[in-house]
Amino acid sequence: MQKTAINYEKMYELLILARKIDERFWQLNRAGEAPFVISGKGHEGFQVALAQLLNQKIDWMAPYYRDLPLVLGFGETPKSVFLNLLSKADDTNSGGRQMAFHWGNQANHILSHSSPVTTQFLHACGVALALKKQGQPGIVVTTVGDGSTSQGDFHEALNFASVFNLPVLFIIENNHIAMSVAQEDQYKQKDFSGFGQAYQIKYAKIDGTNVMSSYQDLQKIIEEMRAEPQPVLVEADVVRLTAHSSDDDGSYLNEQERNYQENKDPVTIFQQELLAQQLLSQEKMTEIEEQISDLIDEVTEEALAAADPAADTLEQFVYEEGEGK
Amino acid sequence: MKLNMIDAIHLGLQEELVRDEKIYLIGEDIGRKGGAFGATKGLQEQFGADRVMDAPLAESGIVGMALGSAMAGMRPVCEIQFADFIFPAFNQIYSEVSKLRYRTNNDFEAPMVIRAPYGGGIQGGLYHSQSIESFFAHMPGLRVVIPSGPRDAKALLKTAIRSNDPVLFLEHKKAYRSLVEVVGDAEECFPIDQAIMKKQGTDCLIITYGLFVSKAVKVAEKLAEEGYSVGVLDLVSIYPLDQATILDAAKASGKVLLLSEGNKEGNVISEVAAVLAEEILFELDAPIKRLAAPDVPAVPNAKTLEDAYLHFSETLEEETRALILF
Numbered sequence: 310m311q312k313t314a315i316n317y318e319k320m321y322e323l324l325i326l327a328r329k330i331d332e333r334f335w336q337l338n339r340a341g342e343a344p345f346v347i348s349g350k351g352h353e354g355f356q357v358a359l360a361q362l363l364n365q366k367i368d369w370m371a372p373y374y375r376d377l378p379l380v381l382g383f384g385e386t387p388k389s390v391f392l393n394l395l396s397k398a399d400d401t402n403s404g405g406r407q408m409a410f411h412w413g414n415q416a417n418h419i420l421s422h423s424s425p426v427t428t429q430f431l432h433a434c435g436v437a438l439a440l441k442k443q444g445q446p447g448i449v450v451t452t453v454g455d456g457s458t459s460q461g462d463f464h465e466a467l468n469f470a471s472v473f474n475l476p477v478l479f480i481i482e483n484n485h486i487a488m489s490v491a492q493e494d495q496y497k498q499k500d501f502s503g504f505g506q507a508y509q510i511k512y513a514k515i516d517g518t519n520v521m522s523s524y525q526d527l528q529k530i531i532e533e534m535r536a537e538p539q540p541v542l543v544e545a546d547v548v549r550l551t552a553h554s555s556d557d558d559g560s561y562l563n564e565q566e567r568n569y570q571e572n573k574d575p576v577t578i579f580q581q582e583l584l585a586q587q588l589l590s591q592e593k594m595t596e597i598e599e600q601i602s603d604l605i606d607e608v609t610e611e612a613l614a615a616a617d618p619a620a621d622t623l624e625q626f627v628y629e630e631g632e633g634k
Numbered sequence: 635m636k637l638n639m640i641d642a643i644h645l646g647l648q649e650e651l652v653r654d655e656k657i658y659l660i661g662e663d664i665g666r667k668g669g670a671f672g673a674t675k676g677l678q679e680q681f682g683a684d685r686v687m688d689a690p691l692a693e694s695g696i697v698g699m700a701l702g703s704a705m706a707g708m709r710p711v712c713e714i715q716f717a718d719f720i721f722p723a724f725n726q727i728y729s730e731v732s733k734l735r736y737r738t739n740n741d742f743e744a745p746m747v748i749r750a751p752y753g754g755g756i757q758g759g760l761y762h763s764q765s766i767e768s769f770f771a772h773m774p775g776l777r778v779v780i781p782s783g784p785r786d787a788k789a790l791l792k793t794a795i796r797s798n799d800p801v802l803f804l805e806h807k808k809a810y811r812s813l814v815e816v817v818g819d820a821e822e823c824f825p826i827d828q829a830i831m832k833k834q835g836t837d838c839l840i841i842t843y844g845l846f847v848s849k850a851v852k853v854a855e856k857l858a859e860e861g862y863s864v865g866v867l868d869l870v871s872i873y874p875l876d877q878a879t880i881l882d883a884a885k886a887s888g889k890v891l892l893l894s895e896g897n898k899e900g901n902v903i904s905e906v907a908a909v910l911a912e913e914i915l916f917e918l919d920a921p922i923k924r925l926a927a928p929d930v931p932a933v934p935n936a937k938t939l940e941d942a943y944l945h946f947s948e949t950l951e952e953e954t955r956a957l958i959l960f
Contacts, residue, residue: 369706371702400739401741402738403737403738403739404739406736406737406739407737411737413737413738413741413742414741415705415738415741415742420702420705420742421705421734421737421738421741421742423729423730423733423737424729425725425729428698428725428726428729428730430698431694431695431697431698431699431701431702431726432698432699432701432702432705432730433702434695434698434699434702435698435699435700435701435702435703435704435705435706435708435710436702436703436705436706437702438699438702438703438708439702439703439705439706439707439708440706442658442684442703442708443706443707443708461692461694461722462694462695462698462725462726465690465692465694465695465698466695466698466699468690468692468695469689469690469692469695469699472690625739625740626735626736626739626740627735627736627774627775628735628775628777628799629735629743629797629798629799630740
């Protein structure tokens with residue numbers, strides 16, 4: 310496969326876009342405009358890299374609620390995620406029906422997901438199965454948090470993908486805390502390599518806070534998957550730089566957990582590497598940041614002014630309507 | 635062609651597999667073995683292991699993976715080996731399958747069927763006899779369809795498979811081999827959202843579904859010899875209910891007896907009773923009568939206990955007569 314040059318600027322733009330949108334979301338929540346925020350802050354590093362490595366024309370994605378950067382890199386626009394946050398009529402994910410951060414957009418090859426966690430792991434298997442049956446290329450990426458590794462669907466999905474040899478890239482975004490439950494109260498393994506072994510699928514652990522190393526690691530994995538379709542389990546080590554959600558204060562975190570999280574901010578890490586390796590200048594970074602800030606101001610205004618779903622649409626689309634019925 | 639219900643379902647699946655390459659079957663033991671009851675016997679040989687897939691023993695996995703494939707253009711038909719085993723997939727059915735169209739504002743749909751044998755009277759004990767339909771009759775977005783005989787089974791299954799909405803298709807396992815009739819051709823498709831008047835009657839109406847439809851028709855014929863006119867309405871669509879047909883049929887007879895094999899409290903027939911009470915109470919000539927199973931957890935295995943569980947259905951004739959004479 311031909312390797313294209315790594316576009317650091319594009320990745321930096323996506324990283325800053327996701328971060329600044331996230332920060333604006335919290336402001337809107339505190340201002341009483343957005344009922345709920347659940348953040349990917351600290352999870353951005355590998356997501357930004359992954360988005361560059363996928364081909365939206367052939368690949369699919371079954372994300373979860375901490376994947377704002379990933380969906381922004383996979384066709385969702387700043388406007389669409391603001392409309393989603395505010396449950397507006399033109400929200401392309403659900404028309405304001407789902408809580409915010411519940412993605413899903415067929416045109417973008419992003420599967421719809423619910424709130425009970427890990428169900429999307431099996432849906433990803435299904436899409437991969439469909440691609441196989443239809444003789445189409447492409448891989449399916451699906452993500453969960455570390456808490457989801459205790460769910461039955463997690464294990465059923467890994468086993469099904471293994472048995473049917475499905476090209477699914479399963480990613481555990483391990484921020485080492487499942488809402489409030491500490492890692493040692495969730496599982497006893499050092500890492501999730503044992504699951505790879507148990508289900509006879511490849512396993513890799515990556516530093517998900519580091520855009521550059523994530524890019525290198527994921528590029529190799531995805532190239533292998535394209536050359537020889539197969540499931541892979543990736544554990545992306547990330548941090549959660551916010552509370553679980555806007556309805557949580559994170560006060561249960563101890564000092565050690567708090568320090569660990571705060572010292573691994575993907576934005577800082579990427580900025581330092583870009584400057585150290587002279588891949589992007591400070592001036593360029595500042596320019597990007599300013600442009601994105603302006604864009605976000607503009608989009609915020611547009612989204613706040615957008616129409617809410619009409620009350621009389623409540624009963625629409627329970628079943629197929631119109632001719633095909 | 636005269637077939638029993640399991641052979642009619644087999645033929646329906648076979649015809650649909652021929653018709654549309656997007657359709658595939660998946661379930662436990664449905665490939666090499668051809669299914670616990672033989673509904674898919676020989677189909678893997680005919681269509682290959684890609685289209686008739688043996689799945690690992692995990693119901694949530696079967697339904698969840700099927701849903702994913704449906705989101706990407708396939709039309710899966712899942713088999714749950716016994717309805718009693720469907721509960722590991724409850725979350726996938728309730729949270730995912732039934733809500734997909736609604737939650738995506740019509741962007742995605744789930745054209746899939748989940749088949750499962752249900753019902754007792756075959757000494758299947760607590761976990762091979764259950765009537766589970768009431769649990770699934772509370773999920774807007776999902777259809778629950780139960781056929782009452784071979785011809786309906788084939789013609790309803792085809793419509794379910796061709797529907798762009800998800801359908802839970804429940805087959806009474808005692809009906810598989812006990813009922814035999816002439817079935818329709820490959821294009822005979824019956825509506826899956828309409829109740830069927832199996833017999834007209836003016837003195838009393840029995841409303842039921844599944845295996846009990848044939849029982850109700852026999853009772854109606856017997857009572858006809860006594861000069862009574864008893865109608866039988868087959869619900870077919872357990873959810874959502876075909877309220878218009880139910881109300882029209884009930885008005886024509888003035889008296890209604892509801893019959894179901896599930897536990898009485900919280901049964902789907904109670905919803906039918908509620909609809910009747912709400913809409914046409916003053917057009918009825920007698921209180922609505924419900925005949926259903928006692929409120930014990932499930933059908934016990936010992937023949938004496940199983941008979942005791944199902945005893946209510948043996949009282950159908952006398953209860954119908956009593957209602958007529960009310």
